Amino acid sequence: MSTAVAQKKGFGAFMWDYLTTVDHKKIAHLYLVAGGLFFLLGGLEAMIIRIQLIKPDNEFISAGLYNEMITMHGTTMIFLAAMPLLFALMNAVVPLQIGARDVAFPFLNSLGFWLFFFGGVILNCSWFMGGAPDAGWTAYAPLSTTSPSHGVDFYVMGLQISGAGTLIGGINFLVTIVNMRAPGMSYMRMPLFTWTIFVTSTLILFAFPALTVGLFLMMFDRMFGSVFFDVAAGGNVIIWEHLFWIFGHPEVYILILPVFGVFSEVFATFSKKRLFGYSAMVFATVLIGFLGFMVWAHHMFTTGMGPVANSIFAVTTMAIAVPTGIKIFNWLFTMWGGAIRMTTAMLWSVAFIPTFTIGGMTGVMLAAAAADYQYHDTYFVVAHFHYVIVGGVVFGIFAALHYWWPKMFGKVLNEKLGKWAFWPFFIGFHLTFFIQHFLGLMGMPRRYWKFLDGQGLETGNLISTIGAFFMALGVIIFVWNIIYTHMKEPKASADPFDGRTLEWSIPSPPPFYNFKQTPLVRGLDALWIEKSEGKKAMTPAEPLGDIHMPYGSIIPFVMSLGLFIAGFGFIYQVDNPVWLSLVFIGMGITLGSMFVRSVKDDLGYHIHKEDLEKGDGQL
Amino acid sequence: MSNEDILNPKQMPHEPEKATLEGKNKFVGFWFFLGGETVLFASLFGTYLALNDSTAGGPGTEELFGLELVFVMTMLLLTSSLTSVYAMYHMKNNNFSKMMVWLGVTVALGLCFLGFEIYEFYHYIHEYEFTFRSSALGSAFYTLVGFHGGHVLFGLLWIMTLMGRNAKRGLNLYNAPKFYIASLYWHFIDVVWVFIFTVVYLMGKVG
Numbered sequence A: 001m002s003t004a005v006a007q008k009k010g011f012g013a014f015m016w017d018y019l020t021t022v023d024h025k026k027i028a029h030l031y032l033v034a035g036g037l038f039f040l041l042g043g044l045e046a047m048i049i050r051i052q053l054i055k056p057d058n059e060f061i062s063a064g065l066y067n068e069m070i071t072m073h074g075t076t077m078i079f080l081a082a083m084p085l086l087f088a089l090m091n092a093v094v095p096l097q098i099g100a101r102d103v104a105f106p107f108l109n110s111l112g113f114w115l116f117f118f119g120g121v122i123l124n125c126s127w128f129m130g131g132a133p134d135a136g137w138t139a140y141a142p143l144s145t146t147s148p149s150h151g152v153d154f155y156v157m158g159l160q161i162s163g164a165g166t167l168i169g170g171i172n173f174l175v176t177i178v179n180m181r182a183p184g185m186s187y188m189r190m191p192l193f194t195w196t197i198f199v200t201s202t203l204i205l206f207a208f209p210a211l212t213v214g215l216f217l218m219m220f221d222r223m224f225g226s227v228f229f230d231v232a233a234g235g236n237v238i239i240w241e242h243l244f245w246i247f248g249h250p251e252v253y254i255l256i257l258p259v260f261g262v263f264s265e266v267f268a269t270f271s272k273k274r275l276f277g278y279s280a281m282v283f284a285t286v287l288i289g290f291l292g293f294m295v296w297a298h299h300m301f302t303t304g305m306g307p308v309a310n311s312i313f314a315v316t317t318m319a320i321a322v323p324t325g326i327k328i329f330n331w332l333f334t335m336w337g338g339a340i341r342m343t344t345a346m347l348w349s350v351a352f353i354p355t356f357t358i359g360g361m362t363g364v365m366l367a368a369a370a371a372d373y374q375y376h377d378t379y380f381v382v383a384h385f386h387y388v389i390v391g392g393v394v395f396g397i398f399a400a401l402h403y404w405w406p407k408m409f410g411k412v413l414n415e416k417l418g419k420w421a422f423w424p425f426f427i428g429f430h431l432t433f434f435i436q437h438f439l440g441l442m443g444m445p446r447r448y449w450k451f452l453d454g455q456g457l458e459t460g461n462l463i464s465t466i467g468a469f470f471m472a473l474g475v476i477i478f479v480w481n482i483i484y485t486h487m488k489e490p491k492a493s494a495d496p497f498d499g500r501t502l503e504w505s506i507p508s509p510p511p512f513y514n515f516k517q518t519p520l521v522r523g524l525d526a527l528w529i530e531k532s533e534g535k536k537a538m539t540p541a542e543p544l545g546d547i548h549m550p551y552g553s554i555i556p557f558v559m560s561l562g563l564f565i566a567g568f569g570f571i572y573q574v575d576n577p578v579w580l581s582l583v584f585i586g587m588g589i590t591l592g593s594m595f596v597r598s599v600k601d602d603l604g605y606h607i608h609k610e611d612l613e614k615g616d617g618q619l
Numbered sequence B: 001m002s003n004e005d006i007l008n009p010k011q012m013p014h015e016p017e018k019a020t021l022e023g024k025n026k027f028v029g030f031w032f033f034l035g036g037e038t039v040l041f042a043s044l045f046g047t048y049l050a051l052n053d054s055t056a057g058g059p060g061t062e063e064l065f066g067l068e069l070v071f072v073m074t075m076l077l078l079t080s081s082l083t084s085v086y087a088m089y090h091m092k093n094n095n096f097s098k099m100m101v102w103l104g105v106t107v108a109l110g111l112c113f114l115g116f117e118i119y120e121f122y123h124y125i126h127e128y129e130f131t132f133r134s135s136a137l138g139s140a141f142y143t144l145v146g147f148h149g150g151h152v153l154f155g156l157l158w159i160m161t162l163m164g165r166n167a168k169r170g171l172n173l174y175n176a177p178k179f180y181i182a183s184l185y186w187h188f189i190d191v192v193w194v195f196i197f198t199v200v201y202l203m204g205k206v207g
Helices: A011-020 A024-052 A063-097 A106-128 A151-179 A192-223 A238-271 A278-291 A296-303 A307-319 A321-335 A344-367 A369-375 A379-409 A415-441 A458-488 A526-532 A555-572 A577-599 A609-615 B003-007 B021-051 B067-092 B096-128 B136-166 B176-206
Strands: A547-549 A605-607
Touching: A011 A024, A024 A063, A024 A106, A024 A379, A024 A458, A063 A106, A063 A151, A063 A192, A063 A238, A063 A379, A106 A151, A106 A555, A151 A192, A151 A555, A151 B021, A192 A238, A192 A278, A192 A555, A192 B021, A192 B136, A238 A278, A238 A296, A238 A321, A238 A344, A238 A379, A238 B021, A278 A321, A296 A307, A296 A369, A307 A321, A307 A344, A307 A369, A321 A344, A344 A369, A344 A379, A344 A415, A369 A415, A379 A415, A379 A458, A415 A458, A555 A577, A577 B136, B021 B136, B021 B176, B067 B096, B067 B176, B096 B136, B096 B176, B136 B176
Parallel strands: none
Antiparallel strands: A547 A605
16 A cells, blocks of 8 residues: 555556545546546637638538537536646645645545546547537527437536536535644635635535536436426426526636635745735635625526516626625735746736736626627627636636646646747637627627628638637647656656645655644644744644555446446437436446445555654655 | 444444544535535425426316325324434434334335325326326426435435444444434435425415
């Protein structure tokens, strides 16, 4: 049970190690690799969309394939790229920031990953099995319930399975943060990234079940003949819109809040200053999380809810600009007068501020319900949400990867290549999406396969497509940076950026038990306090003793595999009841592994004090 | 605490379900999970309320429901919640055999409830041709009440598995939290049923 053995093993053992791991640091690697691959896939779909729109009346892809592309681009980027990449960061960082040896439920952590992974694989199998979903990433009924191919069925099963994984992950991090903080770390001494993950996990807990129900209703309608969305039998299609957005709006805060935490860490570290207005930042995070549940119907202003509902949702939506504005100013004041180092992580963070502010401003414009009747379903909306999701979430993920890469993999990403990746992506991003505001205001609707010549839309679309190629170039340079760094760069020290929080007090990458002795936290920026008093390490809160560790397990993989098999059964039993056998086999595997997990004791093991003493972190 | 201590039935503190870090994690985590389950059922209730008069020419709630049957079911489930409280009381006093007896009573009552529910669905389908597919009301009714029934079934399997697994070894710090959260789940199922009784059956009869 030691990493010394792990270093000398073959490929099979390496794979088995990752299939069975319950170590949060390795699960972070899994999320990063899987999320990164889906990000590349979603990016490829985006490029195909932009190539189709490069000139008027283009025939690059067919109308049907175009619908599949836009649907899969949105669904993949939100559920299979952004979410897992954020889960990678949570897993890599949160236990270290709070001084814990693992998450509260290591087994469930692994299960959450494998459910997400198999859900994503089901969704993408649709490409090879009769066509991808084509009803948009929002899958509005009745467009989705009447879509003829199996595409939407794959959407339903894929998101249901990966959504279960996300919910499990959310609960896991809530309990981890509530129960497993090191001695002395009160809530108001938690690093801001941990705070944002805490609020994000709460949002996951209360938002995802609404999606679960929406997907069940859709599944029952499409696969088992129920009539929730069939108006002829008394159904109501607006129910889907409500359920989807009751989940969907908190979801955008689930995406953005973690990167708010990332920026707070990056600005403080690279300005060598304590985060300005820490308690206001915490308050703003909680307030954004709360208001996030009050605004879902602003996606439905044109549905016909009436002026009263529209006004209420317009006002709550605009109110969110206040706590967000507090955050923007606090980041600016953190940099003010600081000893700023313009590293790549800092570059992405600084670029985020004006970009996200533009996205926020168009958000307030869209919140004005009367004006929204003009913007609705145009490229103005497309521009808006790409400014907040790319300019916020993707910039934040790049910043976080540059910042925490040494902690995750033991090497600092090459700075020069990092900046070379940043500039084409940043310039390309604004080229692609800034012009789309104007295309939208000129009346170009979103999700249209073609636009026609002579309507003034040619130049804007051409510029937009050119920008997309610059973004792709940035991503390619970033991928090259990863390869280059792991071949050429030297091993990183424990604290390469002169960090402030607990994760920088242990080696890069940390030993599998993280902290040999749990640290004593004496205030916000726990490591910085010790450093400013001339100490080299944290004061331990406990004498050296045995460390309890969980055993790895293959059960999470098998459990998720069962649902994967059952998913295909559910999808195809509509054509032929024989396929129901797959449902029984798959569910049997899943329930059977739950039973095994329940009856087999799993008490874990202890690393003995003597081994810790002689190993000195190299155990 | 070593693994031997955790499995030793002779060392039981007053609140064994929260005595270890694993126990505390399970306790807090399960409460969070129930928070998510609340949203799940709230969404199902919302859907039902939006569709509760969408009969599409078929029978409506007033015609379908009989309060006598539902009253008996309610009493069965409420009583089973009480008996699970007795079981947890005996767990905290480290009285394993009495805990098992009361858990057994809980399971028996739950099974009776489930039997009545199956009969109820059978009755609606065969007497009224009121099915999952016949109207939006039917879809919403069977989904909401069926989800609850599915939870009852899962809870029964869960408690029976725990009873079977631990029958020969008694209580310890490893399995006490498992029994405790199973009982929390059982209470939650009961609370949901109180809302179903009110929103579906009472309001369906008089609303």
